Amino acid sequence: xxxxxxxxxxxxxxxxxxxxxxxxxxxxxxxxxxxxxxxxxxxxxxxxxxxxxxxxxxxxxxxxxxxxxxxxxxxxxxxxxxxxxxxxxxxxxxxxxxxxxxxxxxxxxxxxxxxxxxxxxxxxxxxxxxxxxx
Numbered sequence: 001x002x003x004x005x006x007x008x009x010x011x012x013x014x015x016x017x018x019x020x021x022x023x024x025x026x027x028x029x030x031x032x033x034x035x036x037x038x039x040x041x042x043x044x045x046x047x048x049x050x051x052x053x054x055x056x057x058x059x060x061x062x063x064x065x066x067x068x069x070x071x072x073x074x075x076x077x078x079x080x081x082x083x084x085x086x087x088x089x090x091x092x093x094x095x096x097x098x099x100x101x102x103x104x105x106x107x108x109x110x111x112x113x114x115x116x117x118x119x120x121x122x123x124x125x126x127x128x129x130x131x132x133x134x
Contacts, residue, residue, distance in 0.1 A: 005109030
């Protein structure tokens with residue numbers, strides 16, 4: 001590890017854009033810790049590095065495409081919060097959307113903890129929703 005690890009913002013951007021969007025699983029060795037603690041209201045799950053990568057691979061196996069967009073990013077020396085939308089195309093061509101907010105803890109350039117909702121809103125953030133007729 002170099003003296004200067006990647007910033008939490010850079011790590012979280014790489015996690016979403018390179019690992020999730022591009023399915024670049026090799027990048028996980030650079031940005032995911034030996035374990036990731038996943039916190040949800042009422043629960044906590046500890047994933048090994050391998051389980052965290054498998055989680056991405058498993059979702060991709062169930063869909064035709066998934067594309068994350070980070071709408072807002074706020075970061076400090078250890079935490080990075082994102083407002084994101086994932087646009088999903090299922091194997092049958094139907095679309096789904098996940099809109100959520102997550103907070104990541106990054107230590108020495110690797111994601112080691114994340115907080116997110118226990119359920120996801122399957123809809124779009126207003127700025128990404130198509131105009132609806134009143």
